[in-house]
Amino acid sequence: MDLAKLFKAGLLKFLGKSVDIGGAALLGGAWPIVKPALEPVIELLQRRLGQRLTTANEHIEAALAEFERDQHLQQVFLGALQRGLLPVLDQLRATRGELDEGLWHLATLVGRFRGEVDEHLEQLGRRLEQGVSVTGFSPEALAQLAEEVARQARATEKMYVVASQDAARFSIGRIVRHAYRMQTRALVAMQRGQVEAALDELEAGRLLVATLLREAPADLPLRLLMGFLLKSSAQALAQGGDHAGAESALDAALEVFEVIEHDVPPDHKSANDLAVALHGLGNVLLERGNPQAALERLRAAAAIAPTNPYIWHDIYVAQLDSDHPDVDEMARALDRVRANATGAEDLTPDYLASLQQRLDGLR
Known part of the structure; x- marks a missing residue:
């Protein structure tokens, strides 16, 4: 039967x-x-x-x-x-x-x-x-x-x-934190030029989050996490030379963040959800070569979540990619990164020192 x-x-x-x-x-x-x-x-x-x-x-x-x-x-x-x-x-x-x-x-x-x-x-x-x-x-x-x-x-x-x-023992919150750690390990691997290792971590994270989303597709934190995993996948794919794959992943990430920014009612999302969505949109716009539009989203995100070091880091990067970098804003952003980087595995002292050297070279 x-x-x-x-x-x-x-x-x-x-x-x-x-x-x-x-x-x-x-x-x-x-x-x-x-x-x-x-x-x-x-x-x-x-x-x-x-x-x-x-x-x-x-x-x-x-x-x-x-x-x-x-x-x-x-x-x-x-x-x-x-x-x-x-x-x-x-x-x-x-x-x-x-x-x-x-x-x-x-x-x-x-x-x-x-x-x-x-x-x-x-x-x-x-x-x-x-x-x-x-x-x-x-x-x-x-x-x-x-x-x-x-x-x-x-x-x-x-x-x-x-x-x-x-x-x-393994609550949803703990599973989500594990997926975020996968993304962090992927970012560290990308900094070291280990593209395949980064893609392996990101694929595992996406599979984990996709499994949870199938059971709870309206869960905003999960959707936001999927958006960042897609964005990071796009970065890793581009670094590895797969530009078509990177564009596809960026399209998917952009859709996730735009839906949350524009289509999810205000009473269905927290201020933190909005900050994460704006941060994600800023990331995608930056990857798409539009640093000014990215800065608009990132500044709005920083105003909501001023202790998030990654938002300030991306403000620094967006200014660095601009035609006319604002070194004062870059310095303020780097100061905020340093002040809030405790526990951020990929924001190492050596990496932050390299950002300071780039800033000094613009002055």
């Missing part, structure tokens, strides 16, 4: 759409198990697709395509089916009750059965294909069936407990 077919039949019924004969046969008496198993998957799909699922054909097609493409969603569904099926099988075994067509299909899906159970299921399958109603299931075979499902459910539950324990 195909998990995607069961999901499609269940989704149609969940949304109140008509289900064909084949889909109805897949569900049968299994609907009380399938329905609650669908709910977490539908919730994830709605967050990922950015819309509430309706009976519109395009919504259903998009949900089905995402489910078939994403193995994680399939495992969420399968794990919920396991947990729901086990008590039903235990009850049937205790009461010697009937295993109807829908439950038979579900049981064959949840486990990869072996031995005598497999033979019983094959016999039942042939009878069902011939249109013969299944009125019972031998106590011995049902006991084996329940044990096999229980074994798989226990394995799933153990993994869930392990993952939950790790998740309790």
